[in-house]
Amino acid sequence: MPEASQSPSIITAAMLAIGDELLSGRTKDKNIGHLADLLTLSGIDLKEVRIVADEEDAIVEALNALRLRYDYVFTSGGIGPTHDDITADAVSKAFGVPCIYDPDAMKLLADMYKRREMEFTDARQRMARMPEGARHIPNPVSTAPGFIIGNVHVMAGVPQVFQAMVDNVLPTLRLGAKMLSRALPCPYGEGDIGTLLAEVQKAHPQTSIGSYPKYDGQRFSTEIVVRARDPQILDAAAEAVAEMIAGIDRAKTPTNPTADA
Amino acid sequence: MPEASQSPSIITAAMLAIGDELLSGRTKDKNIGHLADLLTLSGIDLKEVRIVADEEDAIVEALNALRLRYDYVFTSGGIGPTHDDITADAVSKAFGVPCIYDPDAMKLLADMYKRREMEFTDARQRMARMPEGARHIPNPVSTAPGFIIGNVHVMAGVPQVFQAMVDNVLPTLRLGAKMLSRALPCPYGEGDIGTLLAEVQKAHPQTSIGSYPKYDGQRFSTEIVVRARDPQILDAAAEAVAEMIAGIDRAKTPTNPTADA
Numbered sequence: 130m131p132e133a134s135q136s137p138s139i140i141t142a143a144m145l146a147i148g149d150e151l152l153s154g155r156t157k158d159k160n161i162g163h164l165a166d167l168l169t170l171s172g173i174d175l176k177e178v179r180i181v182a183d184e185e186d187a188i189v190e191a192l193n194a195l196r197l198r199y200d201y202v203f204t205s206g207g208i209g210p211t212h213d214d215i216t217a218d219a220v221s222k223a224f225g226v227p228c229i230y231d232p233d234a235m236k237l238l239a240d241m242y243k244r245r246e247m248e249f250t251d252a253r254q255r256m257a258r259m260p261e262g263a264r265h266i267p268n269p270v271s272t273a274p275g276f277i278i279g280n281v282h283v284m285a286g287v288p289q290v291f292q293a294m295v296d297n298v299l300p301t302l303r304l305g306a307k308m309l310s311r312a313l314p315c316p317y318g319e320g321d322i323g324t325l326l327a328e329v330q331k332a333h334p335q336t337s338i339g340s341y342p343k344y345d346g347q348r349f350s351t352e353i354v355v356r357a358r359d360p361q362i363l364d365a366a367a368e369a370v371a372e373m374i375a376g377i378d379r380a381k382t383p384t385n386p387t388a389d390a
Numbered sequence: 391m392p393e394a395s396q397s398p399s400i401i402t403a404a405m406l407a408i409g410d411e412l413l414s415g416r417t418k419d420k421n422i423g424h425l426a427d428l429l430t431l432s433g434i435d436l437k438e439v440r441i442v443a444d445e446e447d448a449i450v451e452a453l454n455a456l457r458l459r460y461d462y463v464f465t466s467g468g469i470g471p472t473h474d475d476i477t478a479d480a481v482s483k484a485f486g487v488p489c490i491y492d493p494d495a496m497k498l499l500a501d502m503y504k505r506r507e508m509e510f511t512d513a514r515q516r517m518a519r520m521p522e523g524a525r526h527i528p529n530p531v532s533t534a535p536g537f538i539i540g541n542v543h544v545m546a547g548v549p550q551v552f553q554a555m556v557d558n559v560l561p562t563l564r565l566g567a568k569m570l571s572r573a574l575p576c577p578y579g580e581g582d583i584g585t586l587l588a589e590v591q592k593a594h595p596q597t598s599i600g601s602y603p604k605y606d607g608q609r610f611s612t613e614i615v616v617r618a619r620d621p622q623i624l625d626a627a628a629e630a631v632a633e634m635i636a637g638i639d640r641a642k643t644p645t646n647p648t649a650d651a
Contacts, residue, residue: 150602152436153571154426155615158419161441165415175413177448178441180422183600187438210580211601212588242581252584271610287605310414319471320503323513327473339444340472341411344548349532354416 138358140305142168143177143195147188147206147216148286151180159288160205167295172307173201183207188219196223196281201302203295206286208275210252216283217276221260224278229261230254234274241272259283266294310356311367315374318342318349325373326353333366335359399619401566403429404438404456408449408467408477409547412441420549421466425556432560433568434462444468449480457484457542462563464556467547469536471513477544478537482521485539490522491515495535502533520544527555571617572628576635579603579610586634587614594627596620 144164150156161178168175176199181187188207196202207216221228234257242249256273266275266282268290275284275294284294315322319342330338336357343350353370357363405425411417422439429436437460442448449468457463468477482489495518503510517534527536527543529551536545536555545555576583580603591599597618604611614631618624 149598149600150615151422152426152439153430153569153617154423154428154436155571155573156602157423161412162415162418165413167415169414175415176443177452178413178439180439182437191438209601209603210584212584212591213600214580247581250581250585252588253581255584256581271605287603289605289607308414310416312416319475320508320511320514320517323471323473323516324511327513330473337410339410339474340470341417342470342548344532344550346550354411356414 138306140173140201140303141176141199142173142201142203143179143199144175145188145191145195145202145204146178146180146286147183147204148180149182149213151206152182160286160291163288163292164203164205164295167299169308171299171302172305173302174305174308183213183215185215185219185222188216189223192220192223192281196279200280202281203298204281204283205291208256208273208283208285210250210255210273214255217258217260220278220281220283224260224281226260226262226278228258230257231259231263231265231276234259234265237272237274267297269293269297306358308356308358309360309363310354311363313353313355313367313370313374315340315351315353317351317374317377319351320349321377322351322353322373325377326370329366329369329373333362333369335362336366338366338370399567401434401462401564402437402460403434403462403464404440404460405436406449406452406456406463406465407439407441407547408444408465409441410443410474412467413443421547421552424549424553425464425466428556428560430569432563433566434563435566435569444474444476446476446480446483449477450484453481453484453542457540461541463542464559465542465544466552469517469534469544469546471511471516471534475516478519478521481539481542481544485521485542487521487523487539489519491518492520492524492526492537495520495526498533498535528558530554530558567619569617569619570621570624571615572624574614574616574628574631574635576601576612576614578612578635578638580612581610582638583612583614583634586638587631590627590630590634594623594630596623597627599627599631 179191181191207214218228239249259276260278263276263278270290270293339354341352355366440452442452468475479489500510520537521539524537524539531551531554600615602613616627
């Protein structure tokens with residue numbers, strides 16, 4: 130089991146998205162946000178994301194930095210059949226093991242192409258390559274498996290396949306104490322609330338209070354997000370934030386002395 | 391001037407996106423793809439992206455790794471008025487200089503809030519903080535400037551503001567020899583083209599040929615992208631790819647011997 134986390138209930142993760150097309154802007158990544166959502170729901174803290182090109186040295190270096198630091202690493206991209214798909218080689222190199230044509234993966238793919246009466250080309254056989262000793266991540270969409278070695282989970286870049294692989298990986302992970310969160314919409318900009326919110330944060334040190342500015346083209350508003358692992362601690366801080374907003378409301382509303390009633 | 395690039399015509403860059411909300415999935419990043427598009431148009435190679443949390447150590451470490459390795463670094467996020475906006479402090483720490491209330495930024499903000507008859511709160515004054523000696527990046531959307539120190543360009547996370555700041559930064563950058571690209575749609579999956587495409591790549595070593603699988607829920611097709619800095623080299627490789635696709639077309643189309651005419 131990975132041992133990088135600070136406490137048994139905090140599980141950390143990093144993602145490494147691999148592909149020239151993400152860095153050229155040709156493809157807009159959809160996998161990072163998807164994984165972030167699911168890890169948050171699983172109580173796993175995504176601490177860092179890196180995007181690197183289809184270059185072996187870049188992949189190896191990033192992967193070795195991330196896998197030693199976090200409990201889990203998830204990669205996307207570079208496991209297809211073409212010459213620029215070099216993730217299996219790079220991951221093998223990072224772990225110092227041979228990159229082999231995995232016999233089980235070869236059989237899965239050979240059977241699938243036979244059923245579909247398609248040739249099992251050299252290029253397609255490349256999709257069976259993975260570090261020796263790796264376990265498969267099933268791919269219900271297009272058969273060619275992802276793989277797991279150590280704490281690294283290697284998945285496809287095509288979002289439909291990535292998502293299917295993530296669905297197969299999540300049940301195998303240790304879950305953390307889930308980070309609970311409460312979002313409070315706030316009609317005021319950060320400049321109006323900043324000082325008060327810093328006081329609320331100081332008074333509730335076991336929570337993490339973030340404020341996220343929104344701009345509608347005319348004015349800023351804010352979404353305030355309180356996060357904590359303990360529900361009571363979360364409630365107390367969320368209440369303090371709501372009271373803070375109500376206090377600004379009262380201060381901004383001109384007193385309306387009723388004339389006679 | 392930065393000196394990290396391998397040759398005068400290759401200019402490299404990295405992006406550091408800062409914010410807990412990107413890692414929790416609450417906010418889906420829109421800035422990475424936008425910057426990637428504009429850098430590609432400017433002939434600047436975006437080589438790496440990192441996303442880190444609003445944690446000083448994480449920001450300092452990532453920033454120092456990236457700024458020493460690439461010609462330019464662009465950051466997004468964490469320069470607002472609230473307690474969790476710590477990018478100015480972290481960047482100052484990375485450069486080993488004091489984080490100060492920049493007098494020009496204080497004046498810009500004070501004037502703006504005066505015009506709008508709003509209080510220039512302590513929180514709002516935080517937006518004037520930057521490393522001593524930094525230059526401003528103008529912010530036509532909401533006044534509070536980004537800043538430049540060394541080769542690092544610090545910009546806001548709100549996409550409208552980020553984009554406005556990028557527009558102000560781009561004309562100040564050295565432009566590289568622009569990477570040209572040609573995209574060729576290909577109706578075949580990567581397994582059909584992989585072996586042939588690897589041969590085309592081998593025959594055109596001064597180009598970078600990528601293939602990007604698309605999946606429509608039923609079958610895979612591919613977009614093949616040829617990239618090169620020299621237009622003639624690009625043309626020759628793109629032609630070879632087109633000929634490769636036509637060759638597969640011919641092989642897949644059953645010959646239609648006309649009966650008698």
